Amino acid sequence: MSLLKNPSWIETRLLQCKSLDEIPVEIFDRINARLSKQTATPVVSVVIPAWNEEVNIVRTLDSLSKSRTTFPFEIIVVNNNSTDRTQEALDQLPNVKSIFQPIKGCGPARQIGQENAQGKYILMADADCFYPQNWIQKMVKALEKKNVALVYGRYSFLGTREMPRWKLAIYEFLHDGIAEVRHVKRPCVNAVGMSMGYVKDLGLKAGFVKTPVRGEDGRLCFLLREMGKIDQVRDRSIRVWTLPRTLAKDGSLFFAMITRIVKELTRLFQYFYKQKAHNVHATGEYKPKSVEYLNKLKALRKKKEAA
Secondary structure (H helix, E strand, C coil), X not given: CCCCCCCCCCCHHHHCCCCHHHCCHHHHHHHHHHHHHCCCCCCEEEEEEECCCCCHHHHHHHHHCCCCCCCCEEEEEEECCCCCCHHHHHHCCCCCEEEECCCCCHHHHHHHHHHCCCCCEEEECCCCEEXXXXXXXXXXXXXXXXXXXXXXXXXXXXXXXXXCHHHHHHHHXXXXXHHHHHHHHCHXXXXXXXXXXXXXXXXXXXXXXXXXXXXXXXXXXXXXXXXXXXXXXXXXXXXXXXXXXHHHCCCCHHHHHHHHHHHHHHCHHHHHCCCCCCCCCCCCCCCCHHHHHHHHHHHHHHHHHHC
C-alpha cells in the first residue's frame, strides 16, 4: 500500500454522496446482506457514536460490513440526539443495533453503547471513518494477549484536492513519531476513539465521562492503565482512514501542523513521567494559552479573508 495514495479498497462512489438521498438503495441492501450472518452471541461489540452523520455513518458501516474475522461481532450505533437524517439511515439497516442517547457527547454515547453490548470485548469506532477488512481481527487478537486491558491503533487521512495525500503523509510521520514517545509513559494521550478496544468488564467498571467534554477515549485509557496493560497496535494494514475534517477546521494543513506542534511543545516534558491518579471525570480539556492565542490569530485571518 502506497503512503502517497488513498487506499483502493475505499468505496469512492460513497465518497461522492453528499446527502442520504444520493446513496443508492443497493448500498443498504449490500450492507444488510453482509451483516445478516451475525450471531446472537458476539465475542466483540463495535460501538459507534453518531451525531448528525447521515452520510458518513453509511460509509463507515459499509466498510465494517466487509470485515473478515473469526470473531463473531455485532455493531451498535448510538444516535447521539442527531437533528439530521442519521436515524433514517440506521432504520434502513436492521442488522445494525441502533440506540438513542439524548445526552450529547461521545462519553455518554459510548457509555450507553457498552452497557448494551453483548461482546466480551468492545471496539470503539467513529462514524466518519473507513475500516480495513482485518481491523476487527487484529485488534481483538491484540486484546486477547495476557493482562491486556486496552489497545489502540493508528489512523491516516484521505487525501483531497485541498490537502493532497503526500502532505498528509508528512503530517502522519511526525504524529507517529511523537506517539512513540507518548506511549512509554502517557499512552492515554495517544488513545483515540476511532480505533481503540478494551475488555468490556473493565470498561464498565471504569465508566466513561458523563459530560460532553472531549477526550472520553483518553480518560478511559487513563483509568484502565491501573487494571492491565495498554498496548499500541502499529500494524499499518489496519490503520483507520478518515477525511481531514479536523485538520480543515484550522484553515490549512500548515496552520493545523503549527497548532499541534505548539500544543505538543507545551507538554513535552510531561511525556517522560507517569501521570498521577486523579478524577478524570472532573477535569477539563487541555487548552494551553499558546494554542488559544493561535486560534485567535486564525479567527482574525478568516475575518480578513472574508472582508
